[in-house]
Amino acid sequence: MLKQNDKNIVVSTLTGVLGSHLTLKGNELAFYCPFCNHHKPKLQVNTETQKWHCWTCNSGGKKLTSLLKKLDVDRKTISIIREIYGDSNYNPQLEDADTKVFISLPKEFISLSETPKGFNPEYKHAMHYLTQRGITEKDIIKYNIGYCKEGLYGQRVIIPSYNSDGSLNYFVSRSYYPDNKMKYKNPPISKNVICFDSQVNWNEPIILCEGVFDAITIKRNAIPLLGKFPSRTLVEKIFMSGITDIIISLDNDAINEALKAAEYFRKQGIHVKMMYLKDKDAADMGYEKFYEELKKTKEFSSEEL
Incomplete structure (x- = not known):
C-alpha cells in the first residue's frame, strides 16, 4: 500500500497532465480521457494497482508510467513514479506491449x-x-x-x-x-509517431520537415517531425524500410538539430541532403520555390558540422 506522501505525488502528477478528477471507491480516480476526448471523465486510474483504462475508447495499460509516457511526460517525473512503485525490473518492451492507446x-x-x-x-x-x-x-x-x-x-x-x-x-x-x-x-x-505515415512511400527518398503545413506544401513523401528531431518510431521505420536517401528541411532556428540528425543518418550509411532555408520554411516558400531550392542542394558531409 502506498504511503500517503507517495500517493499525493502520484495524484499530483496525474492531475498535472490530465486535469481535474473525480475520486471513486477503492483508490480509483476518474479523469477526462486525452485519447478520445469524451465529455465525461471516462479514464479510470487505480493508484494502488497502477492499472488504467478508458471505458469509452478502451485505451489502457498495467503501469502508470506507460500512461505518462503516452502523455509525453518528462523522464525525470516518470523515474520518480517508477521508484514510488518499486518497479526496479523495468522493461520498456514489456511495458509498451501491455499498453493499448486508441485516439480519436x-x-x-x-x-x-x-x-x-x-x-x-x-x-x-x-x-x-x-x-x-x-x-x-x-x-x-x-x-x-x-x-x-x-x-x-x-x-x-x-x-x-x-x-x-x-x-x-x-x-x-x-x-x-x-x-x-x-x-x-x-x-x-506522445509525439513518438510517424506523422502522415499513410502518405509515405517507403521505397522512395523521404523529406523530413518540421510541421504539418510544411509537409502538405512539399506534397511528396514529406514527414513532419512535430518538433526538431526524428522520433524513435520514425528512426526505427527508416532503418527497417532500408531508406537510402533522406532530405532534411528544418527551419533556420532548428539548424543545430538538423545537423545532428544529418550526421547521425550519414554515419548509418544513408545519403543525406541538408536544405538551409534561411528566413522561410517550406510552407512560406511554396511548392515551386521549395523544389527550386531542392535542386541546388548537395549531399551533406561532416565538414558542415
Missing part, C-alpha cells in the same frame, strides 16, 4: 470537404485561413482536414495523421484567428 478526433470535428448548409462563419474563416496558407481542396481531401466550431478545439483547423494501417495516430490543431495567442493546441499524448 474531437467529437466536434467536421470535415472541410463537406460544404455546410446555410450561414456558417466558422467554416468560412477556416477555409480562408487554409487558402492563405496555400492549402487546396485536393489537400483537404487527401489529409482529411477539418475544423471544430466549438469544444476544446473550437475555432481551429484539425489536421489528422494516420499510420500505415489507416488508423489515427495523432492530430494537430491550429487556430484560424490571428489574435488567438495559443496558435497550436495539440492532444496531450
Whole structure:
C-alpha cells in the first residue's frame, strides 16, 4: 500500500497532465480521457494497482508510467513514479506491449470537404485561413482536414495523421484567428509517431520537415517531425524500410538539430541532403520555390558540422 506522501505525488502528477478528477471507491480516480476526448471523465486510474483504462475508447495499460509516457511526460517525473512503485525490473518492451492507446478526433470535428448548409462563419474563416496558407481542396481531401466550431478545439483547423494501417495516430490543431495567442493546441499524448505515415512511400527518398503545413506544401513523401528531431518510431521505420536517401528541411532556428540528425543518418550509411532555408520554411516558400531550392542542394558531409 502506498504511503500517503507517495500517493499525493502520484495524484499530483496525474492531475498535472490530465486535469481535474473525480475520486471513486477503492483508490480509483476518474479523469477526462486525452485519447478520445469524451465529455465525461471516462479514464479510470487505480493508484494502488497502477492499472488504467478508458471505458469509452478502451485505451489502457498495467503501469502508470506507460500512461505518462503516452502523455509525453518528462523522464525525470516518470523515474520518480517508477521508484514510488518499486518497479526496479523495468522493461520498456514489456511495458509498451501491455499498453493499448486508441485516439480519436474531437467529437466536434467536421470535415472541410463537406460544404455546410446555410450561414456558417466558422467554416468560412477556416477555409480562408487554409487558402492563405496555400492549402487546396485536393489537400483537404487527401489529409482529411477539418475544423471544430466549438469544444476544446473550437475555432481551429484539425489536421489528422494516420499510420500505415489507416488508423489515427495523432492530430494537430491550429487556430484560424490571428489574435488567438495559443496558435497550436495539440492532444496531450506522445509525439513518438510517424506523422502522415499513410502518405509515405517507403521505397522512395523521404523529406523530413518540421510541421504539418510544411509537409502538405512539399506534397511528396514529406514527414513532419512535430518538433526538431526524428522520433524513435520514425528512426526505427527508416532503418527497417532500408531508406537510402533522406532530405532534411528544418527551419533556420532548428539548424543545430538538423545537423545532428544529418550526421547521425550519414554515419548509418544513408545519403543525406541538408536544405538551409534561411528566413522561410517550406510552407512560406511554396511548392515551386521549395523544389527550386531542392535542386541546388548537395549531399551533406561532416565538414558542415
